[in-house]
């Protein structure tokens with residue numbers, strides 16, 4: 001039986017948005033560049049987690065399902081050792097949730113990750129406010145560095161925890177721009193470098209989805225022993241094309257997502 005949500009799903013998204021802006025001053029600046037026509041619509045957000053009992057994609061998705069979201073599709077990213085699902089709601093943005101295949105990492109990394117996740121009160125995970133709660137464990141810089149050696153994604157989750165790693169401007173809803181190339185030029189002219197992995201534009205009209213993303217801005221983060229400046233969150237831009245039935249494509253493209261993940265890679269910055 002599902003419990004009644006304490007907040008509306010709109011309020012949950014507003015809280016996620018405030019958390020994202022507070023952490024990422026660049027995201028606010030980019031949003032302000034686009035909001036002038038009051039036509040910024042959020043296409044989707046994405047979460048990341050460690051695939052361990054109680055913290056899997058399905059656990060994180062629980063409050064979304066209670067708010068009327070449905071699971072749509074699964075994805076596998078063999079090389080990055082990730083799996084993911086996306087969820088859709090009749091009126092709200094899409095949600096993409098991925099998890100690290102912890103069992104595929106070295107024994108050392110698995111032990112370090114389990115030391116982090118053992119600190120989580122798993123009863124909190126399925127609650128709405130977990131979606132903007134940040135890091136639920138203490139983290140020393142050595143652990144961050146050690147995880148970074150094996151997976152940029154693992155280090156990101158260790159440092160930032162549970163919050164959207166990006167919001168996405170729907171290009172379809174912008175009056176000022178018609179193509180993703182125009183959006184990319186505008187973003188770059190305003191001083192925000194793009195993720196160029198696989199080219200600035202990921203996907204083609206043939207895949208019904210074109211995407212680009214900024215490189216995550218670096219922010220100063222407190223670990224338990226020291227402060228470090230590390231890549232945080234990014235902003236994405238998505239242009240969707242109509243399917244044969246006239247409706248806009250509403251999914252994700254695994255090959256493009258594979259490149260979008262690299263927007264938080266410090267080696268790319």
Ligand code: OOG
Nearest residue numbers: 046096252256257260261
């Ligand atoms: C999510 C990457 C996938 C997309 O739009 O394809 C994605 C992530 O970086 O966590 O958001």
Ligand code: NI
Nearest residue numbers: 046168236260
């Ligand atoms: Ni995305």
